[in-house]
Amino acid sequence: MSRDRRDPRAEKIAQFVPVGATRPRYDRARQVRSSGRPRRDPRTIFATARVPGQGRVRIDRSQHVPLVSGVSPQVKNEPATPVIRIVEEPAFLVFAVLDADGGRLSRFDRQVLGAARLLADAKDGGGAVVALVGGDAENLGQAGADRLVVLGETDVDASCRASQILSVMNELEPRHILFPESLSGGDLARRLAMRSGERLMSDVEHLTARQSVRACGGGRGEQASAPPRLMSIGEDRVAAYMDRPCEARPIEIVTLAPEQNNSILKSEVVPADPSSMSLAEADFVVSAGNGVTDFEAFRELSHALKATPGASRVVCDAGLMPREAQVGASGTVLSADCYLAMGIAGAPQHLQGIAGCEHVIAVNTDLHAAMVERAGLAIVQDAQKVMPALLRILGERNA
Incomplete structure (x- = not known):
């Protein structure tokens, strides 16, 4: 097999443009060999034969047209609108009681919603996650909540809040109720367990659709059982929900417990001095x-x-x-x-x-x-x- 020897000087002369200027001008787009035949550019051929608007690379091998442009027009793929996950008639409900301080979901709150989503989607699914918050919260649907119950003001004491959750629990009859094992979440979980008579499995370290595990004996052993109705989830134990956004449809609850006749008239969180805080x-x-x-x-x-x-x-x-x-x-x-x-x-x-x-x-x-x-x-x-x-x-x- 023989091929013509490349002559760079002849190629440069072929690209010369006689425009009458003092400085020489060259048309670099004119790719001509010294023999006079057009020079083949595989990259340009590939770019021209590429089918635009496809996620994966598609090549049209039937193209035999002369190459005019080295770059084919690319169609910008617009991000698709996320499809919202809607559960119209859930077979059962899973409560997720969130802290949501300042109306913002913390990482811990998202993990509790992820645990609730795991239980709601167990086996054949069909369950719905109900988020219980004190006030307005952001991005509940993206975090995995199908329904939303707003309990009211956020500055009520824990005893009144437990009464409100018990009222919603008696009306909607959820299969599971999950709390974060935080300062306020753990307190609410224990108050609700005392008022409802349900057994609380606190600080769950491992959770699946069939089993929940927590430490016992000072960390020297483990207690495993089927997921009970009332649980508090430890931090960083369950992954947050990262799938399609959910609906977070509000539910109107009329039978909330009245906020009166409490031994605690008012409770508030006193902020610590940040300069001396750990x-x-x-x-x-x-x-x-x-x-x-x-x-x-x-x-x-x-x-x-x-x-x-x-x-x-x-x-x-x-x-x-x-x-x-x-x-x-x-x-x-x-x-x-x-x-x-x-x-x-x-x-x-x-x-x-x-x-x-x-x-x-x-x-x-x-x-x-x-x-x-x-x-x-x-x-x-x-x-x-x-x-x-x-x-x-x-x-x-x-x-």
């Missing part, structure tokens, strides 16, 4: 890294944001922040709702410490820093310039 319990943490030099401004910013101050290992090793403020695998592992990293590059041990944070905001001059990649929102700027700007904005809002 990092492991803080909801909002602001940490300083090697990019922060003005620690007076940093402390002023953390106080203005009502956040708990933290620091990277480098800052704590230098003695600029106390050792108990160190964030990371070698310090304190966080489970905060929001983490603001000021001038922190993001060492592996530091990223391990913030793996449980829901929202991460990074301020760093390096666009390719590991902390910037981890963050949901990044500000590529010097932390020394960002801190006074934030303080000025907060001052204007509070004025």
